[in-house]
Amino acid sequence: MTAQSKIIYAREPELDVAEFRRVLVESTLGETRPVDDDARLQAMLSGANLVLTARLDIEGRPLIGVIRAITDFSWVCYVSELAVSQSAQGVGIGKGLMD
Template sequence: MTTQSNIIYASEPELDVAEFRRVLVESTLGETRPVDDDARLQAMLSGANLVLTARLDVEGTPLIGVIRASPIFPGCATFQSSPYPNLRKASASAKA
């Protein structure tokens, strides 16, 4: 019998670049993002007004999603999300 994992949502303005990269790569957004350039990934995170994360509520709290909001002009922002492609797989491997 499998138990369902809860998801923890949080604001993480100091998100680690390595975790951000992993989610980008595993969600296929890494194909269009500079995943091999730590400085640019850090700039992407630092330049965001808001960094929200989704983590599984299991040991190690693995990151499964990121949303960044960046202002483009007053009253308007752009959002980019990086969802984990297979949540059930992440949940199962996190429990193992």
């Protein structure tokens, strides 16, 4: 990833479990998450009422970051995970997801 790479941020309530797992593992959060349990990962995604993603704007739009959160969409937002693939860390993806 280069500093000039365009990032697409979006709300993705139907994020694929395999993509979620890959970013958790690539970010090192996979060391403390149930990445070998598809049903639990799906429950984690389904239980969040806000899933935000960061994708590279290139063919295939690879996922490089994700936030999973609970919010009232008015005042409070609790972030459960903020994961960014190690190859994309240090260029502001996490800040972009939080913004």
